[in-house]
Amino acid sequence: MKKKETVALDSTCSKELMAATDTLTILNGxxxxxxxxxxxxxxPLRFMDxxxxxxxxxxKMLSRELQDLETNLLVKRTVLNTRPMTVxxxxxPHGKSLERIINSMRLWGKAHRKKIAARN
Amino acid sequence: MKKKETVALDSTCSKELMAATDTLTILNGxxxxxxxxxxxxxxPLRFMDxxxxxxxxxxKMLSRELQDLETNLLVKRTVLNTRPMTVxxxxxPHGKSLERIINSMRLWGKAHRKKIAARN
DNA sequence: CAAACCGGTTTCCTGCATGAAAGTGCATGG
DNA sequence: CCATGCACTTTCATGCAGGAAACCGGTTTG
Structure with missing residues (x-):
């Protein structure tokens, strides 16, 4: 039986994958x-909208997620001095750059649904 | 200022986004x-590998995740009748089709790290 | 003054994801 | 006949994500 060397993966795989996992972590929830x-x-939309x-x-969730997105530079928060205060x-732009990935996920998700539906 | 109709979103947005969320759910964890x-x-790799x-x-986690991936048709499990049983x-192919998405996430993740690092 | 609207924050609670460690069933090796 | 390896499963414990509801400070309206 073939003997497997496990060394190569440890250095290559995990380091490169961290970036993918980062993306997942950011979109997670x-x-x-x-x-x-x-x-x-x-x-642009206000909080209540x-x-x-x-x-x-x-x-609570909306507030926390928006803060999270803001610290990740994906969302810009602007306070307007209107009669009832609005934000x-x-x-x-960085946030908009996610559109491509989200779209890929959307397409793959649709294809996946068909696979699963045809699972018999 | 442009007037926004909020109706279209309820029907369009959530339905279309479900597929993206599906993908996220599958890759989640x-x-x-x-x-x-x-x-x-x-x-191909064996459990212990x-x-x-x-x-x-x-x-426990490996077992559960593999079962999950298998029911989602992403991974194929084969039991070999060898001296000590191996799987x-x-x-x-469906699982391999995820490579493109994971790669996109990897690239975006790398770009994101640079953004965050340059945040000052 | 009371009520309502805005943009949240705080508190409390529950369920799920994950982890550590031990156990299971089977087969071979010494 | 005991230990070891494989492929898991079970049990128990913990932390965190997320939800419900109340609260908060400011402003405008009746």
């Missing part, structure tokens, strides 16, 4: 993609 | 990508 896609589709558009999200959230 | 990438890089290659994973795991 129940709401991140919905928030990004909603902002991408609708442009986002909460109304994204069904089911609570204010606008919009995708940064 | 601490180990999925590592398992897929390891199998993609090294070809996988556990030795993927540092830190326990047998081989390998990526299905």
């Amino acid at each position: 129940k709401w991140k993609i919905q928030i990004i896609a909603t902002l991408n589709y609708s442009g 986002l909460q109304r558009l994204i069904k089911g999200i609570g204010s 606008e959230y919009e995708l940064s | 601490k180990w999925k990508i590592q398992i897929i990438a390891t199998l993609n890089y090294s070809g 996988l556990q030795r290659l993927i540092k830190g994973i326990g047998s 081989e795991y390998e990526l299905s």
Whole structure:
């Protein structure tokens, strides 16, 4: 039987994969993609608008996810001095660069559904 | 200022995004990508080989993740009748089709790191 | 003054993902 | 006949993600 050397993988694989895992970590959670896609589709939105558009999200989660996206430079937060104070959230260029990946995931997801449906 | 209709989103957005979320759900967890990438890089591997290659994973997690990947048709499990019983795991074609997405995530992740590092 | 709207924060709670460690069934080796 | 290796499974414990609901400070409206 063939003997396997395990050395090569340890240095190559894990280091390179970290970056992919980073991306996954950033998009992870129940709401991140919905928030990004909603902002991408609708442009700048205020807090309450986002909460109304994204069904089911609570204010705590929305707040936390937006903070998270902001510290990751994906979303830009702007406070407007209007009569009732409003805050606008919009995708940064960096955030918009996620569109391609999300789209790939969308396409793969659709193909995957067909596979699973035809599983018999 | 442009007036926004919020109706279109409810029907368009969430339905289309489900597929992207599906993909995320499938790749979710601490180990999925590592398992897929390891199998993609090294070809068919036995249980213990996988556990030795993927540092830190326990047998329970490996077992569960592999079952999960198998039911999602991403991994093929083959039992070989050898002297001590061995089982081989390998990526299905469908599983291999994830390579493009994982690679996109890897590239984006690298770019993202630079952004964050230059955050000042 | 009370009520409502905005943009959150705080508190409490629950369930799930993950981990460590031991156990299982089978087969071969010494 | 005991130990070892393989491929798992089971048990127990823990931490974190996420949800519900109340609260907060400011401003405008009736």
